[in-house]
Amino acid sequence: MEHTIAQTTPVPAPMADAQCERDALGAALTYNQLLDSLSPELFRDPSCSAIFTAARAVRSAGGEADVVGVMAWSAAHQAGISPEALTSLFDRPNPASPFARNLARLRELAARRRMAAVASLARAAATSEVVGLRQAVEAVAEGLRSVDTAAGPAGAEWSVDLAKPCPGPTFLLSQDGVGFMPRGDLQAIKAKSKSGKSLLSAVLAASVLGCAAFGISSCCGQAGVVYFDTEQHPRSTMRLVRRIHAMLGWHTDRNNPRLAAYCLRAMPMAERLPFIRRTVERARPAAVFIDGVADLLADFNEVGQSTALIGELMRLSAGADCAVCCVLHTNKGDGDHGMKGHLGTLLLQKASEVFEVTRRADDFVVEQTDCRNRPVAPFAFSITDSGVIMPVEMGRGQAAAEVRAARLAAVMRESFGPNPELTYGELCEAVAVHAAVSGRTAKRKVTEARAMGILAVDRHTEKYSLKGG
Incomplete structure (x- = not known):
């Protein structure tokens, strides 16, 4: 029995992604610090390329690379940037959250375009005697090293690089x-x-x-x-x-x-x-x-x-x-x-x-x-x-004591609840419940609160109350 192998034309890999370029550029214009992660070779869309060039120039000059800053630069340098194309970059509901993913995608596409150029050079060397073989091999090897560098290691956007400056908190x-x-x-x-x-x-x-x-x-x-x-x-x-x-x-x-x-x-x-x-x-x-x-x-x-x-x-x-x-x-x-x-x-x-x-x-x-x-x-x-x-x-020396006194006063207020007076035993029991502490600790808190002037004791009934309450 004869078997026929179907010949299929491979689907060409994409060389660019205009929407990804717009999303990444929109995020960078919203949060200008992201512009530092982008480079000209990532953009194939002419509009995005022109806007990125303007945004980088504005940021390098110390300005804010937003709609106003980019349009002002475009007018001054006759770059012809369309206001509609610029404002459309801000339509995404949350532009910053997928930025790392978009950046990785753009770097991959840029590396793929380099690979295509290297492949074209290799094909020319293989099919034409006009192209010097040794020089072509060296050029292809250098091109592959460039592709490898552009592609970067897997997960490069998440890696920690000690060679890069990392400023402290602002x-x-x-x-x-x-x-x-x-x-x-x-x-x-x-x-x-x-x-x-x-x-x-x-x-x-x-x-x-x-x-x-x-x-x-x-x-x-x-x-x-x-x-x-x-x-x-x-x-x-x-x-x-x-x-x-x-x-x-x-x-x-x-x-x-x-x-x-x-x-x-x-x-x-x-x-x-x-x-x-x-x-x-x-x-x-x-x-x-x-x-x-x-x-x-x-x-x-x-x-x-x-x-x-x-x-x-x-x-x-x-x-x-x-x-x-x-x-x-x-x-x-x-x-x-x-x-x-x-x-x-x-x-x-x-x-x-x-x-x-x-x-x-x-x-x-x-x-x-x-x-x-x-x-x-x-x-x-x-x-x-x-x-x-x-x-x-x-005073800085009394700060910790003030915090402790405030917390203790809050415990006592909650322990009394609606009661204007409590016996010593009733108060200790209530403190143990509300402060979630042992009976011994509750007694110590009551003694401390009295010494701090948070509590008052009636001389005749010996009942406790909140001072000023």
């Missing part, structure tokens, strides 16, 4: 010369319910924007801040934004372009994270505050949802080169300072630093409980009768 804020809140990282603010988390967000946002009243200096010039509130009523969000304006000495009856705030409470949950991502990618702020990060997912105790959310926020902070500060409640027990659910566990693992706010009778104490870099000292703030946030002077 901090947005500093306290006594110690930087904190680095760009490209996540941060967290935690506290019990109604204990000042949103107020601390306002203090840090104002500090990034230039308020120096809290002993914190801004390191980011005229950069902007975007604030997202998922929990509060719009009037509460507006009041918080007015407080930020007041701390900066800005008008409180109109928006300042350096601060954008959004109340997302009424927005469907599924739309919140995409909206945040689009807004940040367009605004390119120095810092982003998400007040109520748990409201970006249906179940903050579900591992898959929590992992996906933290991954998205990490990509957003890195791609937009901004600090993303997430506000999250701590667990209900006063002795438990962990952030809620699997979301809190993952946020603790990934955050560069975590701040905890503890409410005292008249003010709020802030402590950096976790830090990947050098820690900063605790500080405190209060709210005046008119609603203005003011710093509270705290």
